[in-house]
Amino acid sequence: MTRLPPALILGAALSGAFLLVALVSLLWVPHAVDGVAIANRLQPPSAAHPLGTDQLGRDILSMLMVGAQTSIAVALIAVGIGVALGVPLGLAAAASRGSLLDEVIMRGNDLIFAFPSLVIAILITARYGPSATNAILAIGIFNIPVFARVARGGALPLWTLDYILAARTAGKGRIRISAEHILPNILNLLIVQATIQFSLGILAEAALSYVGLGAQPPTPSWGRMLAEAQTMIYTHPMLAVLPGLAIVLMVLGLNLMGDGLRDALDPRLRRGRA
Amino acid sequence: MLRYLLTRALSLGLSLVVASVVIFALIEVIPGDPASYMMGLNATEENLAALRAELGLEGSGLSRYLDWVGGMVTGDFGTSYTYRVPVANLVLDRLWVSLPLALYALTLSTLIAFPIGILAAARRGQPADYGIMGATQLGIAVPNFWFAMLLVLLFAVTLQWFSAGGFPGWSDPLAAMKALTLPAIALALPQASILARVMRSALLETLDQDYIRTARAKGLSRAQAIRRHALRNALIPVLTIIGLQFSFLIAGAIIIENVFFLPGLGRLIFQGITQRDLIVVESVTMLLVFAVILVTFLVDVAYALVDPRLRRR
Numbered sequence: 001m002t003r004l005p006p007a008l009i010l011g012a013a014l015s016g017a018f019l020l021v022a023l024v025s026l027l028w029v030p031h032a033v034d035g036v037a038i039a040n041r042l043q044p045p046s047a048a049h050p051l052g053t054d055q056l057g058r059d060i061l062s063m064l065m066v067g068a069q070t071s072i073a074v075a076l077i078a079v080g081i082g083v084a085l086g087v088p089l090g091l092a093a094a095a096s097r098g099s100l101l102d103e104v105i106m107r108g109n110d111l112i113f114a115f116p117s118l119v120i121a122i123l124i125t126a127r128y129g130p131s132a133t134n135a136i137l138a139i140g141i142f143n144i145p146v147f148a149r150v151a152r153g154g155a156l157p158l159w160t161l162d163y164i165l166a167a168r169t170a171g172k173g174r175i176r177i178s179a180e181h182i183l184p185n186i187l188n189l190l191i192v193q194a195t196i197q198f199s200l201g202i203l204a205e206a207a208l209s210y211v212g213l214g215a216q217p218p219t220p221s222w223g224r225m226l227a228e229a230q231t232m233i234y235t236h237p238m239l240a241v242l243p244g245l246a247i248v249l250m251v252l253g254l255n256l257m258g259d260g261l262r263d264a265l266d267p268r269l270r271r272g273r274a
Numbered sequence: 275m276l277r278y279l280l281t282r283a284l285s286l287g288l289s290l291v292v293a294s295v296v297i298f299a300l301i302e303v304i305p306g307d308p309a310s311y312m313m314g315l316n317a318t319e320e321n322l323a324a325l326r327a328e329l330g331l332e333g334s335g336l337s338r339y340l341d342w343v344g345g346m347v348t349g350d351f352g353t354s355y356t357y358r359v360p361v362a363n364l365v366l367d368r369l370w371v372s373l374p375l376a377l378y379a380l381t382l383s384t385l386i387a388f389p390i391g392i393l394a395a396a397r398r399g400q401p402a403d404y405g406i407m408g409a410t411q412l413g414i415a416v417p418n419f420w421f422a423m424l425l426v427l428l429f430a431v432t433l434q435w436f437s438a439g440g441f442p443g444w445s446d447p448l449a450a451m452k453a454l455t456l457p458a459i460a461l462a463l464p465q466a467s468i469l470a471r472v473m474r475s476a477l478l479e480t481l482d483q484d485y486i487r488t489a490r491a492k493g494l495s496r497a498q499a500i501r502r503h504a505l506r507n508a509l510i511p512v513l514t515i516i517g518l519q520f521s522f523l524i525a526g527a528i529i530i531e532n533v534f535f536l537p538g539l540g541r542l543i544f545q546g547i548t549q550r551d552l553i554v555v556e557s558v559t560m561l562l563v564f565a566v567i568l569v570t571f572l573v574d575v576a577y578a579l580v581d582p583r584l585r586r587r
Contacts, residue, residue: 107285114289116566118525119543120296123559126547127301199415206417207529211544226420230533237427244420251415 008260014253018246022068031059033066034218042236054225054239055232063220064246070132070221071250074214075201077136079194082143087190089144090151091182094159095174106152109145117142118207125213132215139204143197150193154186188265192258199254206247222247278578286571293563298339301556312355312550325355342556351557356549361557364542371441372531372538375454376523379461384516386466391473396500398478406470413467418526422460422533429456439535457534461526465519472515476508483507510581517573521566 031049037057045052051060093105121138128134155178158164167177208214209223217224222243229239309317309325317325345352351361394406430438436456442449480486481504489499528540535541539558546554 110285111289111292114567114570115293115296115563116521116525119528119559119562122528122543122547123297123300123555126543126555127552203417207419210417210419211529211532226423230423233423233427234431237431240420240423240427244417244423247417247420248412248415251417252412255411255415 005260005263007256008264011253011256011258011260014249015257016253018068018250018253019072021065022072025062025065025069029059029062029065031062033058033062033220042232051242052238055228055236058220060239060242063225064222064242066220067222067225067243067246068250070209070215070219071202071205071247074132074136074139074205075198078139078143078201078204079197081136081140082147082197083190083194086144086147086149087151087183090148090153091155091178093148094152094155094182095178097156097159105148109148112142112145115142118204121204121208122211122213125208130208130213130216132219135205135208135214138208139201143201146197147190147193150189151186154189155182158182158185192262192265195254195258195261199251199258202247202251202254275578279575282571282574286567289567290564293567294343294560295339297556297560297563298342301552302335302338312552328353328355346557346560351561352553354546354551354554356545356551356554361554364554365539365558365561368537368539368542370444371454371536372524372527372540374450375457375461375527375531375536375538376520378451378454378458379465379523379527380516380520382458382462383465383469383519386462387469387473390466391470392477392500392505394470394474395477395481396496403474406474410467410470413463414471416464418460418464419529419533421463422457422530425456425460426533439533441536453534453536457527457530457536460533461523461530464526465522469512469515469519473508473512476511477504480504480507510577513573513576517569517576520569524562524566 037053040053040057041055043049043053043057049059049061051064054060054063089105093102096102117139121135121142124138125131125134158181164177164181167181172180205214205221206223206226209221210227212224212227214223215221225243226240229236229243233240309322312325342352349362351365353359354361354364357364390406390410394403397403426438429436436452441453444450477500481500486499486504489503490496494502527538528543530536531538531540532544539562543555543558546552546558
């Protein structure tokens with residue numbers, strides 16, 4: 001590997017910028033986002049408010065910054081759920097290939113795959129009340145089969161290799177081999193998949209909070225900013241444009257990073273990829 | 275072939291059973307009394323008891339589940355608590371919006387994706403390929419409801435070619451199609467982007483095969499080789515994605531219908547949610563899941579028809 005793919009550099013820069021913004025917003029934002037200042041509402045961009053203010057007089061730049069925090073937190077924890085539960089399941093399925101356990105895990109995966117995820121997410125949040133936590137759970141559950149499948153698919157060919165056989169002859173158990181030899185070798189696959197699921201999570205969170213089933217007010221979120229802007233689209237279109245741009249750039253960055261990582265980590269895939 | 279179909283049908287049935295159990299459990303079994311959830315905080319004990327009786331909440335979980343499933347099999351989806359009409363009637367009304375919308379979007383997405391995916395594969399590594407790949411990368415990143423808002427901004431607010439929402443009904447088919455056009459475009463864009471990329475990579479993969487090299491050696495141009503030999507073989511992964519997309523279209527439609535105030539199944543679910551009409555939510559969700567699982571099954575069957583190798587399994 002001599003040179004990093006340009007997609008990786010561009011994608012990492014974009015996603016890194018959003019991550020930085022989200023981190024900064026934990027410590028500092030230009031204006032507080034929980035204050036309502038009706039006198040200040042719907043201001044055009046100015047020195048004090050570089051992107052103007054919204055219908056409640058809140059600074060849009062600050063709202064977007066804190067919104068990044070919400071999106072990233074929800075998507076990241078949802079990926080964490082998928083990795084924490086999906087990877088061990090996938091490894092276990094691969095380690096006991098063809099057994100009842102493998103069969104049960106994989107058929108369970110197929111079942112979750114068969115569900116339209118957003119419909120079930122809507123159902124969960126509708127029944128148990130809309131909140132960021134329920135959004136995380138709803139998105140996270142559908143990440144589990146994805147990681148289980150990737151982990152199993154990556155682990156299966158490794159189990160036939162000589163060094164695994166050597167490890168087994170040396171008396172190591174399946175769990176230990178999975179943790180010590182298999183997992184490090186499928187890390188690349190998992191990282192690429194995590195990037196993809198991260199970006200899907202951002203989109204899913206935006207969709208859920210757009211329909212009012214994500215993070216609740218006063219927590220700013222990009223999806224809800226869009227929903228609130230919709231009624232004012234005739235008079236203040238910028239309110240609807242800016243949060244959408246934030247979503248697109250963040251998702252684009254993550255997707256480019258995922259593609260670039262895949263190329264950088266596995267040169268064999270450089271040709272003819274989707 | 276028969277054995278393949280039987281296994282697929284069996285897993286279809288199993289998926290449906292598990293799906294119905296999960297939905298039922300989510301709505302009715304896990305903590306909280308659905309009746310008090312539906313009536314809110316001010317409900318009196320008599321009203322609650324009456325509602326529980328109406329919902330059939332008195333029986334055991336199992337008998338209620340069997341009632342619910344048995345009802346749906348015979349077309350009885352229960353009675354909406356807020357509308358006081360059978361849910362089946364509501365669903366039938368709304369289906370005439372949601373189904374045409376999903377099909378319209380699927381058609382658009384296929385019509386866009388096939389040519390540009392094929393073009394990108396044929397011009398691999400050239401500016402047209404990079405342009406198309408860049409555009410589809412963007413298309414995947416755009417949330418469809420935001421794209422919908424931009425469409426409203428451009429075509430309804432600025433150009434005033436379309437109305438910003440609402441549905442006139444099918445008595446005037448042309449007006450109805452016009453009302454579905456912006457929503458269908460919004461739904462189709464991300465799907466077309468994904469489909470075009472799959473089309474491109476599937477074609478590129480088949481173009482690497484020996485039989486294509488043979489065809490080229492026999493004097494066929496690249497375009498002829500694609501048309502006569504590669505396309506048909508590339509269709510298998512493309513078909514899979516089209517099947518999967520139906521599920522995304524259904525979920526996407528739920529949200530898009532809300533952007534355009536279309537009286538479809540998606541709006542029905544959300545009205546059910548805001549009115550705490552769990553009967554509507556439960557039955558409509560099951561119906562959507564049923565539709566998705568059924569389409570997946572049909573795609574599997576379509577595979578067997580396209581790919582003779584699968585029939586022998």
